[in-house]
Amino acid sequence: xxxxxxxxxxxxxxxxxxxxxxxxxxxxxxxxxxxxxxxxxxxxxxxxxxxxxxxxxxxxxxxxxxxxxxxxxxxxxxxxxxxxxxxxxxx
Numbered sequence: 001x002x003x004x005x006x007x008x009x010x011x012x013x014x015x016x017x018x019x020x021x022x023x024x025x026x027x028x029x030x031x032x033x034x035x036x037x038x039x040x041x042x043x044x045x046x047x048x049x050x051x052x053x054x055x056x057x058x059x060x061x062x063x064x065x066x067x068x069x070x071x072x073x074x075x076x077x078x079x080x081x082x083x084x085x086x087x088x089x090x091x
Contacts, residue, residue: 006081009069016065019058026055 029052036045 003081006078009074009078012065012069016062016069019062019065022055022058023062026052026058029055 029048033045033048033052036042036048
């Protein structure tokens with residue numbers, strides 16, 4: 001594994017975190033929509049529903065990136081690269 005692949009994996013991890021945050025924001029909007037429907041504030045509830053639905057699209061990249069990043073081969077290559085880099089730095 002090269003340093004560029006390691007940085008690419010880190011970039012994918014950052015993208016995964018951002019996507020997960022957007023999904024959580026969609027969940028919060030969904031909960032707020034349910035609460036507003038419960039209290040009969042339909043206009044505000046519809047607004048929250050319309051804001052939350054597009055954010056749930058980020059579930060797909062979260063799932064795919066999580067599967068791609070955590071492949072056993074990639075994880076072992078990253079650990080080997082970090083071990084070699086630590087050995088070089090200690091000399």
